[in-house]
Amino acid sequence: MKPLPKRAALVVNAKSRKGRDLYQRAQALLIQNGIELIATEGVRDPAQLRPTIQRLLESDPPMIIVGGGDGTLSSTVDDFVPHETVFALLPLGTANSFARTLGIPLDLEGAVEVIATGERRRIDLGMIDKDYFANCAAIGMSPLIAETVPHNLKRWLGRVGYFGWAAWQFTRFRPFKLTVGNETVDAVEVRIANGRYHGGTELVEDAEVDSGEIIVQAVLGDARHRLLWSWAASILKLKGRERNVREFHGVELRISTDPPLPISIDGEVLAHTPVTAHVAPGIIEVAAPRSTPPD
Template sequence: MDKRTDPATPPAAEPETPGDPAARQVRRALIIFNRNAGGGRKVARLEETVARLTEAGVEVTIHRTSFAGDAEQTAHAARFLGSGPDVVICAGGDGTINEVVNGLAGGDTPLALLPIGTANVLAAEIGLAIDTDTVVDTIFTGVPTPIYLGMANGRYFTLMTGVGLDAEVVASVDKKLKRKTGKLAYALATLKRWAAYRDHHFRVTVDGVEHRAAGAIVANGHYYGGRFVCAENARITEPGLHVCLFQKPGRWQAIYYMLALFGGFLDRLNTYRVIPGREIHIDDDRDGPVQGDGDIITRLPLTIGIGPETVRILMPRGAS
């Protein structure tokens, strides 16, 4: 870990905060930084944020992740430090946030976002702009709001979990290419999986009722892949999941579903359904990949429900 403090100048007893009556006092901040997020191109935004916090009198500690699960372990450990941070700041994408959330779930330490990932869906979900001014302002004045979590095979997710073409794309993304090109790596992986597509159905059981679908996304929030709406009524601030069923298989049908998602008319297709649910089981003859918050988190068969714990996230003032 790197500490951005001057040993010759101890932190002030009463750190300065922005001149805003809504500002909270933040003495210590832990930044969990995924250096590979956003292709490693956004270190400047991290450094600018650290400088702004330090100028406001905050003692900033940076932990740079070095292995899968590192962010989760670090966030979990921070909850039990005697003089732990007043806020944990996740500098990364939705996959890094997934790890941090799994580490913080059930605790009181608030989570702030420094979005530097490829899609930054959770930032969109809470109405957080990614500019430094807004990020820093939210760290000081954001409203600590409990968010409900989904659980897939015992692991928390914040936004969504899914099976089918989207999970196969995530599983086949070239990680080195992703670090260099970002969304282009996903586009190339999509073409690769689309070319290899074969008609297939999953067995999706929602609260005891079985359905068949070529693909399924279980949504905890309404955005998917950026600011594209997948489940209009899903909200992370409300307990409940929404099962998005892509019912019709086919290579060209998959393209049509993507165009409908990007074009904003997915909910008007008669082969697409969204079903509210609390207990979901997804099964298949294969142990295919399952994506959660943009990373592969487990494999089929899959049991999904509402997690027993919440995480407090700092939401921008005025966000709905």
């Protein structure tokens, strides 16, 4: 086991759902658990998040702890790629899919304990063209929701508000044609997965962050109710939940849709089809729970 550094910078997205409330608490817990904070930044303007991390990375700190939701985390992983700095996370968002994939507790105390007692883990990142992402990109309902959901709805109502908004947007949604490589299918949703979780639910069970491959999972069908069945079956772990999905595995996969559609990358709309999805194997180190219990 390669231990984690004991010196770190802390950067929290103070506009994430929990960030503003938990920024001070996170500092106190990290210090109590033996982490020396060499810099702390509570970023209120999301546009300043990446510049803040880029500035900190110029001095190559041993570890940077980033607090926020999946969109925050995914928008910052690109900057860690050319550095040896360990990427640690505090899950302060709504779905926290990347934290779930890594096995990091969703409560602040548990996440801090991982940073204090866990280990380094080298992981893959997914890529949409030249844009790195941590966990999952999606085509279909997810971009439609991400483009329209009011920020304060997520902040005050959390997952309940998020799923309520999703139900309303469902009435606007239409199935589409998906082409992966040379194969075309009718689809109601596409998940481009580096990790197993999307929207806080385990959907792509074969995806691993250190597998060296990307998975494109298509929910098949030409009617909206197929998407409802897929999500319900995955949430409830029903038998036969894989019957209406098709998976494509590879290091690099070309993806197009008819009509062209937006792509949400860890919750933020950042691309449009057609794109090439591929994997960047073992490209960053993250703070992860111990693979073996302490002596």
